[in-house]
Amino acid sequence: xxxxxxxxxxxxxxxxxxxxxxxxxxxxxxxxxxxxxxxxxxxxxxxxxxxxxxxxxxxxxxxxxxxxxxxxxxxxxxxxxxxxxxxxxxxxxxxxxxxxxxxxxxxxxxxxxxxxxxxxxxxxxxxxxxxxxxxxxxx
Numbered sequence: 001x002x003x004x005x006x007x008x009x010x011x012x013x014x015x016x017x018x019x020x021x022x023x024x025x026x027x028x029x030x031x032x033x034x035x036x037x038x039x040x041x042x043x044x045x046x047x048x049x050x051x052x053x054x055x056x057x058x059x060x061x062x063x064x065x066x067x068x069x070x071x072x073x074x075x076x077x078x079x080x081x082x083x084x085x086x087x088x089x090x091x092x093x094x095x096x097x098x099x100x101x102x103x104x105x106x107x108x109x110x111x112x113x114x115x116x117x118x119x120x121x122x123x124x125x126x127x128x129x130x131x132x133x134x135x136x137x138x139x
Contacts, residue, residue: 096124 098120116126
């Protein structure tokens with residue numbers, strides 16, 4: 001790792017003019033990528049070792065923990081999902097059966113419902129009927 005004290009380094013001098021152990025910060029045209037450690041020494045980021053990193057957790061990865069849903073910030077309010085990716089979904093009906101095709105139906109029905117079904121309507125049509133079905137003579 002290359003450490004150098006920012007106060008003892010010479011800026012812009014030729015390497016021939018530098019005392020041994022000092023670093024010229026003006027040798028390249030590249031952007032300086034460095035951090036300053038607690039002794040005001042610059043440490044080249046590409047040479048940074050694990051021992052020079054401060055405030056890291058004592059155990060890595062940190063111990064297992066959880067957060068309640070209310071503690072999570074910036075969470076989405078809706079979740080996009082593709083229906084094709086939903087597991088164990090019911091099959092989509094392609095047609096609705098007529099009353100005569102329905103199996104295991106009760107033997108007695110409330111009279112209004114029975115009249116509706118006896119008209120030969122499909123179950124889908126029954127559920128689409130307006131609530132005021134008086135015009136069908138079903139009152």
